[in-house]
Amino acid sequence: MEERYDPIAIELAWQKSWNDSNKFSVSEQSEKEKFYLLEMFPYPSGRIHMGHVRNYSIGDVVARFKRLQGFNVLHPMGWDAFGMPAENAAIQHGIHPAKWTVDNIANMRIQLKRMGLSYDWDREFATCDVDYYKWEQQIFLKMFEKGLAYKKSSTVNWCPECQTVLANEQVEDDACWRCSTPVIDKELDQWFFKITEYAEELLDYTDKLPGWPESVLTMQRNWIGRSIGCEIEFPLENTLEKIKVFTTRQDTLYGATFMSLAPEHPKALELTTDDCRADVEAFIAKVRSQDKKKRTSEDYEKEGVFTGAYCINPVTRRKMPIFLANFVLMDYGTGAVMAVPTHDQRDFEFANKYDLDMVVVIQPKDQLLDPKSMTEAWTGGGLMINSDRFDGQENEAAKEGIADYLATEGIGDKTVNYRIRDWGVSRQRYWGNPIPVMYCDQCGVVPVPEKDLPVVLPTDVEFTGEGGSPLEKHKEFYSVTCPQCGQAARRETDTFDTFVESSWYFARYACPDFASGPIDRAAAEYWLPVDQYIGGVEHAVMHLLYARFFTKVMRDLGLMNVDEPFTNLLTQGMVCKETQSCAEHGWLYPEEVVDGKCVKCDQPATIGRTEKMSKSKMNVVDPDHLIAKYGADTARLFSLFAAPPEKDLEWNEQSVEGCYRFLNRVWRAVYDSHALISSHPEVETEGEARKLRRITHRTIKKVTEDIDGRFHFNTAISAVMELVNAIYVFEAKDKYPGALCEALETVVKLLAPFVPHITEELWLSMGNTSDLETVGWPTYDEKALVEDENLIVIQVNGKVRAKIMVSATADKATVEAAVLADEIIVRQIADKTVRKVIVVPGKLVNVVVG
RNA sequence: GCCGAAGUGGUGGAACUGGUAGACACGCACGCUUGAGGGGCGUGUGACUUAACCGUCGUGCGAGUUCGAUUCUCGCCUUCGGCACCA
Numbered sequence: 001m002e003e004r005y006d007p008i009a010i011e012l013a014w015q016k017s018w019n020d021s022n023k024f025s026v027s028e029q030s031e032k033e034k035f036y037l038l039e040m041f042p043y044p045s046g047r048i049h050m051g052h053v054r055n056y057s058i059g060d061v062v063a064r065f066k067r068l069q070g071f072n073v074l075h076p077m078g079w080d081a082f083g084m085p086a087e088n089a090a091i092q093h094g095i096h097p098a099k100w101t102v103d104n105i106a107n108m109r110i111q112l113k114r115m116g117l118s119y120d121w122d123r124e125f126a127t128c129d130v131d132y133y134k135w136e137q138q139i140f141l142k143m144f145e146k147g148l149a150y151k152k153s154s155t156v157n158w159c160p161e162c163q164t165v166l167a168n169e170q171v172e173d174d175a176c177w178r179c180s181t182p183v184i185d186k187e188l189d190q191w192f193f194k195i196t197e198y199a200e201e202l203l204d205y206t207d208k209l210p211g212w213p214e215s216v217l218t219m220q221r222n223w224i225g226r227s228i229g230c231e232i233e234f235p236l237e238n239t240l241e242k243i244k245v246f247t248t249r250q251d252t253l254y255g256a257t258f259m260s261l262a263p264e265h266p267k268a269l270e271l272t273t274d275d276c277r278a279d280v281e282a283f284i285a286k287v288r289s290q291d292k293k294k295r296t297s298e299d300y301e302k303e304g305v306f307t308g309a310y311c312i313n314p315v316t317r318r319k320m321p322i323f324l325a326n327f328v329l330m331d332y333g334t335g336a337v338m339a340v341p342t343h344d345q346r347d348f349e350f351a352n353k354y355d356l357d358m359v360v361v362i363q364p365k366d367q368l369l370d371p372k373s374m375t376e377a378w379t380g381g382g383l384m385i386n387s388d389r390f391d392g393q394e395n396e397a398a399k400e401g402i403a404d405y406l407a408t409e410g411i412g413d414k415t416v417n418y419r420i421r422d423w424g425v426s427r428q429r430y431w432g433n434p435i436p437v438m439y440c441d442q443c444g445v446v447p448v449p450e451k452d453l454p455v456v457l458p459t460d461v462e463f464t465g466e467g468g469s470p471l472e473k474h475k476e477f478y479s480v481t482c483p484q485c486g487q488a489a490r491r492e493t494d495t496f497d498t499f500v501e502s503s504w505y506f507a508r509y510a511c512p513d514f515a516s517g518p519i520d521r522a523a524a525e526y527w528l529p530v531d532q533y534i535g536g537v538e539h540a541v542m543h544l545l546y547a548r549f550f551t552k553v554m555r556d557l558g559l560m561n562v563d564e565p566f567t568n569l570l571t572q573g574m575v576c577k578e579t580q581s582c583a584e585h586g587w588l589y590p591e592e593v594v595d596g597k598c599v600k601c602d603q604p605a606t607i608g609r610t611e612k613m614s615k616s617k618m619n620v621v622d623p624d625h626l627i628a629k630y631g632a633d634t635a636r637l638f639s640l641f642a643a644p645p646e647k648d649l650e651w652n653e654q655s656v657e658g659c660y661r662f663l664n665r666v667w668r669a670v671y672d673s674h675a676l677i678s679s680h681p682e683v684e685t686e687g688e689a690r691k692l693r694r695i696t697h698r699t700i701k702k703v704t705e706d707i708d709g710r711f712h713f714n715t716a717i718s719a720v721m722e723l724v725n726a727i728y729v730f731e732a733k734d735k736y737p738g739a740l741c742e743a744l745e746t747v748v749k750l751l752a753p754f755v756p757h758i759t760e761e762l763w764l765s766m767g768n769t770s771d772l773e774t775v776g777w778p779t780y781d782e783k784a785l786v787e788d789e790n791l792i793v794i795q796v797n798g799k800v801r802a803k804i805m806v807s808a809t810a811d812k813a814t815v816e817a818a819v820l821a822d823e824i825i826v827r828q829i830a831d832k833t834v835r836k837v838i839v840v841p842g843k844l845v846n847v848v849v850g
Numbered sequence: 851g852c853c854g855a856a857g858u859g860g861u862g863g864a865a866c867u868g869g870u871a872g873a874c875a876c877g878c879a880c881g882c883u884u885g886a887g888g889g890g891c892g893u894g895u896g897a898c899u900u901a902a903c904c905g906u907c908g909u910g911c912g913a914g915u916u917c918g919a920u921u922c923u924c925g926c927c928u929u930c931g932g933c934a935c936c937a
Binding site: 337339662 | 918
C-alpha cells in the first residue's frame with residue numbers, strides 16, 4: 001500500500017476499469033428490484049459547471065447507495081442537444097451547430113467520466129440524434145390526429161434577440177428567460193399542444209405526489225390556476241343575443257350594474273351604436289398600440305369607453321351599460337366581465353371614473369356600507385342584502401345555492417376556469433426538431449405521413465445571423481409535393497421548442513435502441529416511473545409540468561402505462577459564490593483578483609453579494625481545476641458536505657481543502673494500521689473494543705438513515721468523520737485489531753457512495769478480493785448499540801445544572817434517588833421545596849422546585 | 851396584495867416524534883512534531899463576567915402553551931422564490 005494518497009492516479013485507474021467493463025450497464029433481466037434514478041440531463045454548452053458537479057454528485061450517491069443495497073439501478077445520462085446556443089456559435093464563429101454540439105458533448109462526456117459517475121453509458125443519446133427526434137415527430141402526428149396538437153394564429157411572446165417565440169412560462173419579468181431581452185407582442189401562426197385539456201388532471205395529481213417538494217407543487221398549482229365559478233348569460237337589450245361572462249363571485253350578481261368587455265371581444269364593434277362608434281374605434285386602436293404586458297400590469301390606469309349598448313341583469317332586470325375596458329383580458333374566461341363596483345376594486349375605480357351606479361349586496365358584520373361614502377370596494381364576506389331570495393345568507397355559503405338557482409333558471413352554469421394556456425411549441429429556429437407537417441394550397445395543413453418519417457434536419461444550411469430560420473431559405477427542404485393531391489406544397493420550417501425533447505427523454509432511456517416505436521412497452525413497464533428525479537428548482541414549472549403533461553399524453557396514446565413520470569423529486573439548490581468587481585474593469589473572475597486587487601489595474605477589488613455562479617457575473621469556479629488539484633472524490637465530497645442538497649451551496653475554497661484533508665486522514669488511518677488488520681482478525685467484543693464497536697455500529701445506523709430518503713448527506717459524512725476521529729484516538733489498536741479492522745472497513749464501506757475511487761482503492765489495499773459493490777451496504781448489530789451507562793442531564797426548573805452517569809438498567813426510582821443525592825443538586829435545592837420530579841428514562845431528569 | 855420557504859457562533863451548517871443548543875467542518879489561538887516552512891497530531895474556541903470555578907444571557911422580534919420550546923400556537927419584522935388587473 002502506498003503511504004501517500006494520490007487521488008489522480010487512483011481515480012484514473014478506477015475510471016478506466018469501470019469504463020472497460022461497462023460496470024454500470026443494466027438490463028431488465030434481473031432478480032433484483034428495479035430502481036430508476038435520474039438527474040436532469042445537461043445542455044451541451046461545452047463545459048460542465050459547478051451546478052452539474054453538485055447535481056450529479058448527489059445523484060451518484062443515491063445510485064451507488066441503492067446499488068449497494070441490492071437494487072437493479074438504472075442510472076442513465078444523455079444530452080439535451082437542440083437549442084439556440086449552437087446556432088449562435090454558428091453565427092459568431094462559423095462552426096456548424098451539429099459539429100459544435102458533437103464536440104461539446106465529447107468534451108463534457110470526458111468531464112463527467114472524470115468525476116467517476118456511475119452511469120450506464122450504453123444508454124446515452126443526444127436529442128439531436130435522428131433516432132431520437134424521429135420518434136418525437138411520430139408522437140406529434142398521433143397528437144395531431146387526436147386534436148392535441150393544433151395550429152392557430154395568436155399574439156405570441158416574441159424575443160427580438162432570439163428571433164423566436166417564447167411560451168408564457170419562458171417569459172420572466174416581461175423578458176426572455178434565456179437572454180433577458182424585453183419580450184414584444186407579435187401576431188403569428190403557431191403550433192400548440194393542448195395542455196389545457198389536461199389542466200384538471202395535472203392539478204388533481206399535485207395532491208398525489210407525496211414525494212415532491214411542497215414548494216414545487218404549489219408553484220404548479222399557481223401556474224395552472226384553477227378557479228371555480230359560473231358562466232352567466234346576460235341578454236342584450238333590443239336583440240335576442242346574449243353575452244356570456246365568467247365570474248367566481250356569483251354571490252354579487254345582484255350588484256352587477258354595468259358590463260366590461262375586452263377591447264378584442266368579437267362583439268365589441270357589432271353592438272356599438274353609431275353615435276359611439278368613433279370613440280370606440282379610437283379606444284380599440286389605442287389599446288392595440290399599447291404593449292400588452294404594460295397594459296395588464298396592476299398599476300396601469302383603468303380606462304374604458306361606453307359602447308352605447310345595454311344588457312339586462314338576468315336576476316334584477318336592471319339595465320346595464322356595456323363598456324370596453326383596458327383591464328379585461330380576452331384570453332381569460334369569456335373576455336367579458338359583469339361589473340360589481342361595490343365588491344370589486346377594479347370595477348369600483350372604473351365606476352367612479354365614469355360615474356356609474358353602485359349597489360351594495362354584501363353587508364359586513366361590523367360596518368354599514370353605503371355607496372356614497374365608500375372609498376374602496378368591500379371584497380370580504382358578510383350577509384347578502386338587496387339580493388331577493390338570498391337576502392340574509394352568508395355570501396360564501398350561498399355561492400353553491402346561487403349557482404344551482406342560475407342553472408335551473410337557465411341563466412348560467414357552474415364552470416371551472418384555468419389560468420394555464422396551451423403550450424405554444426413553434427420556434428423559428430434551425431437547430432431543433434422539424435415539425436412534421438406541410439402546407440398545400442389544395443389540402444391545407446397536411447401531416448407528413450408516418451411512413452415518410454423522419455423529417456431529417458438538413459445539415460447544408462447557411463447562417464447569416466440576419467434573423468429568421470435558415471430552413472426558410474433551403475429550397476430542397478421546404479419544397480415538397482403534397483402526399484394527398486400531388487401538388488407542390490411547402491414544408492413547415494418551424495421547429496419544436498426544445499422543452500418537447502426533455503418532456504419524454506426519461507422514457508426513452510428505458511429503451512434507447514428500440515426501433516419500432518418511441519417506447520418499448522415492456523421496458524417501460526419494467527423501468528418507469530422514475531423512482532427518484534434530481535435537478536434544479538428553476539425547472540419547477542416549465543420542464544416538470546411539460547414532462548408530466550407528456551407522460552399523460554403518451555399514456556392516452558397507448559405508448560406506456562404510467563400516470564406520473566417522477567415518483568420522488570429532489571430539487572437541489574444553486575451553487576453560489578461572492579462576486580468581485582473593480583471600478584475600471586467591472587466584474588472580475590476569481591483568478592483576476594490577487595491579494596484583493598484587480599490584476600489588470602492593481603486597484604482594490606470590491607467584494608459584492610454572494611450570487612448564483614454565472615458567467616455574466618464572472619463568479620465561477622471551473623470544476624476541471626478543482627479536479628486537477630484535489631481529485632474528483634474531493635470535488636464530490638465538498639459539494640455533498642457543505643450544505644444539504646435542497647439548500648444553496650456557498651463556494652468556499654477552504655472548505656474544499658478541509659474535505660481533501662479528511663480523505664488524507666482516512667487514507668492515513670488505514671495506512672497506519674495496515675499491518676495490524678491485513679489478516680482480518682476476529683472482532684473482539686470486550687472492554688475498549690466494545691466501546692469502539694458501539695461507535696462503529698451507531699455510525700452505520702446513522703449514515704443509512706441519513707441517506708435513505710432523507711438525503712442528509714452532510715450529516716451522514718459528519719458521522720463518518722466522527723468515527724474516523726474515534727479511530728484516531730483509539731489507543732488499544734494493538735490489543736483489539738479486530739474491532740479496529742471492523743471500524744476501518746466500515747468507514748470505507750460507508751464512504752463508498754460519496755467517494756467511490758478512494759474507497760475501492762482502500763478496500764483492495766486492506767487485502768479484500770471482491771469489490772465493494774459485491775460486499776454490499778453494511779448492516780448494524782443491535783446488540784453492539786446497547787449502552788451500559790447513560791448520561792443523565794439534570795435540570796432544576798428547566799435549567800441544566802449537572803450531569804451524571806447512570807446504569808442503563810436502572811429504574812426510574814433509582815435514577816431519581818441518584819439525582820437527588822447529587823452534590824450539585826443538593827446545593828441547588830437546599831432551601832427550596834421539591835414540587836415535582838420529571839424523569840425521561842435514559843436522558844434527563846428535571847427537578848421542579850419552588 | 852396572495853401563496854410558499856427560510857432567519858441559529860467569526861463562517862458553512864447540526865439538533866429526526868418538545869428533553870444537554872452549536873454535532874461535524876472551516877477559521878482562529880496555543881502546544882507537540884520539524885533545522886525552518888509546509889504538513890501532521892493534539893487541546894481550546896457562542897457572548898458577558900471571572901485568575902478559574904460559579905453565574906447570567908443566548909436560536910430574527912414580541913407574547914403564549916409546557917416541568918422544559920431552535921422545535922408547538924398567535925402576532926410582527928427581514929430575506930429569498932412563485933403568482934398577481936385572472937373577473
